[in-house]
Structures are given as C-alpha cells and as structure tokens.
Amino acid sequence: MNVIEEENVCPDCGSTNLTIDSGRAEISCKRCGLVIQESIMDRGREWRAFDKDQVNKRARTGAPMKFAISDKGLTTDIDWKNRDIHGNSIPERNQSQIYRLRKWNKKLRISGTGERNLALALSELDRQSSRLGIPRSVREDTALIYREAARKNIVRGRSIEGMVAASVYTACRRCGVPRTLDEVSQASKITKKKIGKNYRFLARELKIKLMPTSPADYVPRFASKLGLSGITEAKAIEIIQKLYNNGLITGREPTGIAAASLYVASVLSGEKKTQRDVAEIAGVTEVTIRNRYKELSEQLDIIV
DNA sequence: AAGACGAAAGTGGTTGA
DNA sequence: TCAACAACTTTCGTCTT
Numbered sequence: 001m002n003v004i005e006e007e008n009v010c011p012d013c014g015s016t017n018l019t020i021d022s023g024r025a026e027i028s029c030k031r032c033g034l035v036i037q038e039s040i041m042d043r044g045r046e047w048r049a050f051d052k053d054q055v056n057k058r059a060r061t062g063a064p065m066k067f068a069i070s071d072k073g074l075t076t077d078i079d080w081k082n083r084d085i086h087g088n089s090i091p092e093r094n095q096s097q098i099y100r101l102r103k104w105n106k107k108l109r110i111s112g113t114g115e116r117n118l119a120l121a122l123s124e125l126d127r128q129s130s131r132l133g134i135p136r137s138v139r140e141d142t143a144l145i146y147r148e149a150a151r152k153n154i155v156r157g158r159s160i161e162g163m164v165a166a167s168v169y170t171a172c173r174r175c176g177v178p179r180t181l182d183e184v185s186q187a188s189k190i191t192k193k194k195i196g197k198n199y200r201f202l203a204r205e206l207k208i209k210l211m212p213t214s215p216a217d218y219v220p221r222f223a224s225k226l227g228l229s230g231i232t233e234a235k236a237i238e239i240i241q242k243l244y245n246n247g248l249i250t251g252r253e254p255t256g257i258a259a260a261s262l263y264v265a266s267v268l269s270g271e272k273k274t275q276r277d278v279a280e281i282a283g284v285t286e287v288t289i290r291n292r293y294k295e296l297s298e299q300l301d302i303i304v
Numbered sequence: 305a306a307g308a309c310g311a312a313a314g315t316g317g318t319t320g321a
Numbered sequence: 322t323c324a325a326c327a328a329c330t331t332t333c334g335t336c337t338t
Contacts, residue, residue: 193316251328274307285330290309 117160121146124164131187132179134172142171145202154205158198165190166198170208177221178213180255182283215249215257216240218282222262225281226273236265239296246299252292256284260292 122143129139145167149155155163165188172179181192188195202208216237223233239261243249249257259282266273275286282289 196317253329256329275309276307286308287310287331288329291329 117155118147118150121150121155121160121164124161125168128164128168128184128187132168132172132183134168134179135177138171138175138177141175142167145170145206145208148206149202152205154201159190161188162190162194162198163202164188165195166202169195169199170202170210173210173213174208176217178217178254180283213254214240215243215254215261218255218258219262222258222278222281226262226266226277228262228266228271228273229269232262232265232269232271235269236261239264239300242300243296248295248299253284253288255282256288256292258282259284260289260296263289264293264296 125139125142125146129142134142142164146155146164149163149167165184168188169179169181169184172184181195184190184195185192203210219233219236219240223236236258240249240257243257243261259278262282263273263275263278266278275289279286279289
C-alpha cells in the first residue's frame with residue numbers, strides 16, 4: 001500500500017484521529033465515522049504506467065473486491081468514483097447504472113430477478129447510507145448481510161427498501177457505530193416498526209447475534225454533532241462506565257443514557273449544552289434526560 | 305426571555321398468564 | 322390473545338438565572 005499519509009483533519013468534527021483502511025480503500029474519521037476519502041487505491045493508477053507489463057493483468061486493476069457493487073466490482077466498467085462523496089447521487093445516473101447493469105447481465109446471460117433485485121438494493125443502500133453518513137466499511141458489511149439474505153431467498157416478498165434499511169441497521173450495530181431506528185427510518189422512509197420487524201427477522205434467519213447496544217457507542221457521534229471536545233466525550237464515557245458498575249443501564253434506552261451522560265459531562269467540563277440541544281441530537285426528550293440525570297446524580301453522587 | 309424542573313396523562317412495546 | 326407494566330413522550334405550569 002503506497003499511500004502518502006497527509007496531515008488530515010476531519011472536516012466534520014475536526015478530529016485528527018483518522019484511520020486508513022487499506023483493505024477497503026478508505027480514510028475515515030475514527031471519531032464521527034465520516035469517510036473523508038474513498039478509493040484511495042485508485043490514486044495509485046500511475047503504478048501501471050510505471051510497470052507496463054502489468055497494465056493488462058487483473059491483479060493490477062487496482063480496486064479491491066467490493067461487496068457493495070453487484071458483481072463484486074470485478075467486471076463492471078461503471079464508474080463509481082464519480083459519485084459525490086456525500087452521496088448526493090443523481091437519479092439519472094442511478095437509472096443509467098441500473099440500465100447498464102441489466103445490459104451487462106443480458107450480455108453475460110446471468111440475468112435474473114436475483115441480480116436485478118441486488119442491483120436495485122445496492123443503489124438503495126447507497127442512497128440510505130449516504131444520508132446516514134455511514135463509513136464505506138459499514139456499507140460493505142451491509143451489502144454482505146443483504147447478499148446473504150438474498151442467497152437464502154428470504155428477501156422475496158419483502159420490500160427491497162425495507163430489507164436494505166434493516167441490513168443497514170444491523171450492520172451499523174454490528175460494527176459498533178449504531179444508528180437509531182429513528183435515524184434509519186428517516187433515511188429510508190420506512191417505519192420504525194417495519195425496520196425493527198425486518199431486523200429481528202434478519203437476525204433470526206442469518207443467525208446474527210448482537211449484544212444490546214451500549215450507550216457508549218453513541219457518545220462519539222452525538223458529541224461530534226454537538227461540537228463537544230474529546231475531554232467531555234471521555235468524561236461521558238467514564239460516567240457510563242460508572243453507571244454500568246451500578247447496574248443503572250438495563251432497561252433504559254441507550255440513547256437516553258448517552259444523552260444524559262453527555263449533558264452532565266458538558267456541564268462538568270464547562271462546555272455546557274442545554275438539555276434541549278442534547279435531547280434533539282440524541283433523539284430523546286428533555287424529560288428523559290432529566291430522569292436519567294436524576295438517577296445518575298443520586299447513585300454516583302456527582303454534584304453539578 | 306430562556307433554560308431547568310417536575311407532575312400528569314398518553315403512547316407503544318414487552319411480558320407473562 | 323390480552324391485560325398489566327415500565328419506559329418514554331407530550332404537555333404544561335412553575336421556578337431560576
């Protein structure tokens with residue numbers, strides 16, 4: 001991997017804690033999950049000119065095998081790299097993409113409802129994950145889940161959008177960067193109920209076992225949206241850890257706990273945010289924050 | 305005026321018979 | 322299948338800064 005590492009700063013949250021994933025060819029922010037640069041391997045295209053013997057070899061075609069492309073990225077000539085990094089994908093482009101995939105499929109005589117379904121699903125996945133700001137690695141995981149579901153023939157009879165949404169939700173949780181049902185619902189226009197149902201179905205059929213989401217997993221994302229410092233973030237996680245030790249986690253909504261911890265942490269560190277701001281970002285009400293906060297201060301004798 | 309607080313009634317999901 | 326239940330939301334009035 002011949003990548004020049006520049007001093008990068010995440011444009012979203014300002015964190016310098018970036019991670020390079022050479023296997024998946026992306027640079028993303030460890031803090032908020034924003035993908036700063038995709039397909040970094042493709043920048044090495046000058047290698048080919050350097051070594052002309054290898055130009056025609058598949059091994060030198062550059063891009064890693066991707067599950068999020070319907071033929072795994074090995075044969076298509078569709079230019080994915082021109083897509084807006086923020087996913088403001090242009091409908092016409094998507095349509096032509098599907099059209100071209102179909103054409104290919106016909107040509108290669110591998111056409112079938114399965115492939116077409118997959119092509120539709122993957123463009124839907126692209127749309128949804130762009131809106132949610134999901135790192136490419138998690139998109140790949142989503143695609144993996146969806147493929148598995150398709151392979152087991154459990155997609156039939158369910159809406160593609162619904163299954164994609166459930167796959168997104170599942171992948172995010174599995175990768176430790178959970179999105180709430182609310183957020184996925186907003187990005188997909190599928191009701192929470194349906195996503196939840198599909199998720200349970202997926203988990204059962206694909207034997208995906210997931211622990212309940214930890215409030216701490218939500219903290220980095222919420223903190224960055226609120227513009228809180230890493231110190232506050234760490235403080236919030238510390239509080240959550242204490243709550244765990246006191247058994248105050250079970251039965252509560254993780255987002256509520258994350259919100260209350262962040263609120264308290266913000267007050268303690270002098271970067272105070274209002275309950276309303278925190279509540280809005282976390283997708284809970286102020287009342288919930290107050291309730292958690294009350295329990296929290298009683299049990300942990302944190303005086304604010 | 306804005307934020308914090310808390311009471312009371314309503315809502316949707318889980319649980320156990 | 323249904324009722325009880327806990328967590329959470331909505332709404333609203335009051336207090337504090």
